[in-house]
Amino acid sequence: MQRIAQWLPCLVAAGLSIGVSAAQAQVEVDESTFGGLTARALGPAQTGGRISAIEAVPDSPLTIYVGAAGGGVWKSIDGGLSYKSIFDEQVQSIGALAADPKDAKTLWVGTGESWTRNSVSVGDGLYKTTNGGDTWQKMGLPDSERIARIAVHPEDGNTVWVCATGHLWDGNEERGVYKTTDGGKSWKRTLFVDRETGCSDLAVDPQDPKIVYAGMWQFRRFPWAFRSGGPGSGLFKSTDGGETWRPVKTGLPTGTKGRIAVAIAPSRPAVVYALVEAKETALYRSDDVGESWTRVNSSFNVQVRPFYFARLVVDPTDYNNVYKPGLTLTISTDGGKSFSSPFSGGFNFGGVHSDMHALWINPKNPQELLLGTDGGLYESYDRGHHWRHAKALPVAQFYHVSYDMEWPYNVYGGLQDNGSWMGPSRGVAAVMNKDWRNVGGGDGFWAFRDPHEKDFVYSESQGGNVSRLRLSTSESREIKPLPGAGEKELRFNWNTPIHLSASTPGTIYIGAQYLFRSRDRGDSWERISPDLTTNDPKKQGQLESGGLSIDNSSAENHTTIYSIAESPKNPNLIWVGTDDGNLQVTRDGGKTWTNVAGAASNIPGLPKGTWVSTVEPGRFEEGTAFATFDGHQTGDMKPYVYKTTDYGKTWTPLAGKGLAGYAHVVRQDLVNPGLLFVGTELGLYISVDGGGHWARFTGNFPKVAVRDVAVQPRESDLLIATHGRGMYVVDDISPLRQLTQKVLDSEFALLPGRPATMVIPASQQDFVSDEEFVGFNPEESATITYYLKKRHLFGDLKAEVYDAQGKLISTLAGSKRKGLNRIEWPMRLPPPKIAGANSIIESQYAFFGPRVPAGTYTVKLIKGSETQTGQVELVPDPRSTHSAEDRALQQKTAMQLYGMLERQTYLAEASLQASEQAAKVAAGLPATPAKDGLRKQVEAAGARLETFHKRMVATSEGGWLGGEVQLREKLGTLYGGINGYEGRPTKSQIDSAGVLNGELEKAEKDFAGIVDHDVAPLNRSLAGRKLPPIQVPSLEEWKKKDSGAEGKPAAGMPVVLPLFF
Amino acid sequence: MNRKSFAWLIVGALALTATTTAAWAQTADELIEKNIQAKGGREKIKAVQTLRMTGNMDIGQGAKAPFTVEMKRPHKVRMEFVIQGMTGVQAYDGSGGWAVMPFMGKKEPEAMSADDLKGMEDQADFEGPLFDYKAKGSQVELLGKESVEGTPAYKLKLTKKNGDISYIYLDADAYLEIKEVGKRKFRGQEVEFESTSGDYKTVEGLVFPFSLSSKPKGAPSGQTITVQKLEVNPSVDDTRFAMPKVEKKEGAPKPQ
Secondary structure, eight states: OSOOOOOBSSSSSTGGGGGGGGHHHHOOOOOGTOOOOOOEEEEOOOSOOEEEEEEEEOOSEEEEEEESSSSSSEEEEESSSSOOOOOOOOOOOEEEEEEETTTEEEEEEEOOOOOOOOOOOOOEEEEEEEEESSSEEOOOTTTOOOOEEEEOOOOOOOEEEEEEOOSSOOOOOSEEEEEEESTTSSSSEEEEOOTEEEEEEEEOOOTTOEEEEEEEEEEEEEEEOOOOTTTOOOEESSSSSSSSOOOOOOOOOOSOOOOOEEEEETTSOOEEEEEEEEOOOEEEEEEETTTEEEEEEHHHHHSOOOHHHHHHHHHHHTTOOEESSSSSSSEESSSTSOOSSSGGGOOOOTOOOOOOOOOOOOOOOOEEEEEEEEEEEEEETTTSSSSSEOOSSSOOOOOOOOOOOSSOOOEEETTTTTTEEEESSOOSSSSEEEGGEEEESSOOEEEOOSSSSEEEEEEEEEETOOOOOOOTTTTEEEEEOOOTTTOOOOOOOOOOOOOOOOOSTTOHHHHSSSEEEEETTTOOEEOOOOSSSSGGGGOOOOOGGGTOOOOSSSSOOOOOEEEEEEEEEEEEEEEEETTOEEEEEESSSTSSEEEESSSOOTTOOOOTTTTEEEEEOOOTTTEEEEEEOOOOGGTTOOEEEEEEESSSSSOOOOOBBBBOOOEEEEEEEESSTTTEEEEEEEEEEEETTTTTTTOOOOOOOOSOOOOOEEETTTEEEEEEEEEEEEEEEEOHHHHHOOHHHHHHHHHHEEEEOEEEEEEEOOOOOOOTTTOOOOOOOOOOEEEEEEEESSSBBBEEEEEEEEEETEEEEEEEEEEEESEEEEEEEEBBBBOOOOOSSSSSSOOOOGOOOOOSSSSEEEEEEETTTTTEEEEEEEEOOOOOOOOOHHHHHHHHHHHHHHHHHHHHHHHHHHHHHHHHHHHHHHHSSOSSSGGGGHHHHHHHHHHHHHHHHHHHHHHOGGGGGTTOHHHHHHHHHHHHHHHHSSSOHHHHHHHHHHHHHHHHHHHHHHHHHIIIIIIIHHHHHHHHTOOOOOOOHHHHHHHHHOOOOOOOOOOOOOOOOOOOO | HHHHHHHHHHHHHHHHHHHHHHHHHOOOOHHHHHHHHTTTOHHHHHOOOOEEEEEEEEEEETTTEEEEEEEETTTTTEEEETTTEEEEEEEEEESSSEEEOOOOOOOEEEEHHHHHHHHHHHHHOTTTTTTTTTTOOOOOEEEEEEETEEEEEEEEEOTTTTTTEEEEEEEEEEEEEEEEEEEETTEEEEEEEEEEEEEEEETTTEEEEEEEEEEEEOOOOOOEEEEEEEEEOOOOOOOTTTOOOOOSSSSOOOOO
């Protein structure tokens, strides 16, 4: 892989510090080590992710805060046109948002979503900003795990109530209703039922904040079932500002209750609505400040999935208008008696994404709605009849990632409730929403391009519904294995593993409780294992899952296969991990299986039955494998990462220092066996020493759940599937492969990277609006990477690039941070010399120098008095259709014009300067020309120089639209055209270059003539009068003086020079 | 070098045993004083009447614009940069600002808007905003010690007279600026920027950054400026900063 094998570490480094070097400790890898290695977000934002909370400040334009289920907090200050992320460094699962009504810059964030589906993430308490999201303070309740609601006192921002839902998978103390009166410095738990019951909703009377309601909810999730409801559930009321509480019961169901939502009508707070999950879930209304209740509605959308949709919003201006987000949105205008949907006929096909969790109604204009769904954020200006999807929010929730080998390559993955998608790793100018293609529906998980039958993409929806899409026609075929005669039902996980054999074309695997293998791309399947799970009937309760409201969506299917991997070293060696803790291995293609975890666990420190979240066969030794185990569904949040080198007989824990969050995935690098990547619920972690030490990767990368990681082998790119921020790429991780202890301990080190592809110059006219997410391309450059032990502060830090002849062709400013740094070399010579005129030459490529030829270049990295030398290799774009001969002709022609532009610029500048000198001299001579022949002579020479200059460059007043074309404009435009295309120039272009060269030679001759016949005699006359001569430098003299480079002005380019002193 | 860091290690170990408040004994004013010392001292800075810097500005794709900046007390600044042989000028004479942007054919100077001027006023303050900040109507608050990309730094919050806020990070060993993050109000909207400084060099006893990068916050790249030559107290005439007088021309063709 590494075509750039040689680099020459500098010999100096040691010198200064010999005296005490023995006492120095080894440098440990931490977050800053990866320094300037940054990730690029690809999106998609074409399709969204789950939005769990919305808050807005009803000024014009609106300030909007959007909380995503796994994608942090986003802020718009322009009414929802553009968004920026303001919560990257914190946990990304958002439960509740609340702005201080008296101070729009103060926002409270409750982390941990309370829509407790199987894939829900976790929070770690409360946060507060007082400056609109620039900085955050942690405000307590770290063990609350999830927060359903925050309410700020309408008059006193220091008084805040928090509805803490608490743990989902076990019992805990930090749940219920909390209150602060000192802005969050201290909290008092004022309502607590038991360790199994948390707060599901809370409402504060806006006119009399002493009146507070809280819904309390008993619930629990198990890996195989969800249970909503229990004796702990109930509706509570306080009349002393949430200090003391009593249950309210009159008119409410007497039996077991589940999740409860409560909403006060702001325009008449005596009217209160409550949604109560019970044997018969219904909407209740109170007209007497919550004392007694009447059942008013139990329509489908009111009843549906209370654990996921228990939310009510009352129109701030009309107490009879009630909004019920649910599977769809329904609205009552008669106080809850009847509901109808704003969507035509109550159906919502092809329109707004279903599954609605958050709704905000503008109190100043109740026609204006903001709606949070499983598919992102929508806005309506007509009470829900028409909607706009916010396409600037990249909060997609991926489960997995794969890639193909196209150029540019594509990434593939499936999204929570948003189907399966493929998208390019780079676009023509950027990766846009429209560049993504949908390749499957439902909830998406694994998706793969068939590496041999390239028209096929495999994807799946929940519960093992795998299909094969023909890309060219969009025709899709279901290929799910089905039970044979007399066979039991197949148990497929929500996130069913599909695996492509790396060695055998057409071979794919899928796991139910059995492992299936297809040799013909899914047309037929063979069962190659017995039931590999525990098949424990106690863990197969999905049909009864839900508690009070049965909820069997396949999300709780358990005792299933969850991970499959065929060894890249041996196709008969297959690893299978199950969700109930078995890790099975076969070394004979499925004939015999050994359970190396499970009941007779020999894995130190691993609780029995812990979910096998990945198994990753070693890429270098057959007996080696890595595995992550995930116990979060039993309340065990620890990361478990292990390695075996003996086919699973013994295991060594790798989850050492630096790792946090339950682990989803471990991957080994393709080149360096010690370079490991682990994705957890709290970010991406990297080890360069085989798992001894870990550091979180933070380069433009949030603290987001990382569900899968892959390394694209050709580009050495790290692909990161996040569950909340879409897909990310870290371009060229080869420098990470070089981070040995020796390098880490060195003062600085130049590190080789991958060969730089000279991407075909291309552009696309595209007027992107701010309401669309745009994923940046990698820069079109060769990347020079180096390591600094400490930030560079004093003296030069720069890189010089030399060609094969040892000629310096580029000097680049260096970046100076601790850890890895990157400099981008655009692989071009400096921009051409172009003379000043009445307007810039607009041809885009006239601003750039010619590209250097492909080949090997030497890089000198200079840090103060020390230098390190390495090489970069430039290779043509593999898509290029041009022969080496054509490329060479393009190079030659571009270089010829580059040289001509320099000669032409000399003529223009020298003639202009000489004519200006002449004008000055003339002005100093007596005004009556008849009496002074010298003045006449000066004026004549000056006029000739000026006429000549006007032939060289456009000088008319018209400027940009003047249309004047002189030699500069002709040369510059022709150069730009040839420089922007890397194949053979057209015959017309080559001919034109010849014609212009003729014009240039004639101009050079003419200029020499003026110098000889006008300026030289004039200078003799001037010398006779003891006056200074008109100076005309030679081309060589001019070149020496004019060494500055030039370039294109960026739009509105302000010269920003911070901190001069 | 190492002897010094060994000494610091001992100091650090002692600090750990002290109370946390003792660790924050340094005040913002003490830090600013150290920052001034690190740059050459108050007297030397006060003695600077004019400055001239020349260098290159990287503006992407290998394109570079040569630039010159001239500054003069009180509050005068002029910047020039060259694109395709045409020179753009921005200048501020302490009260008004103007610019020449000849790239589309307009050669006459134009007055700068109040928003554009704010940036110029900042740059004209060539002592930097921390120096005598009280006299400039600003407030500075020490927010503590933070890691800037892995380098320990003191974080100072600067609130300017006009309400603009920025955070300035001083390297914890050298007390020199390494990073600034802030917001400027631009046509009523806040524009966030971040900038870094480095490659510090000594010129006539004063310490200057020779490398400056700035970009809008969150952007993948921005501009990097490399200073090639810095002159202290060169001769710079006041006329360089004043807006040139323009004769009104009638009937000049206008772009559509």
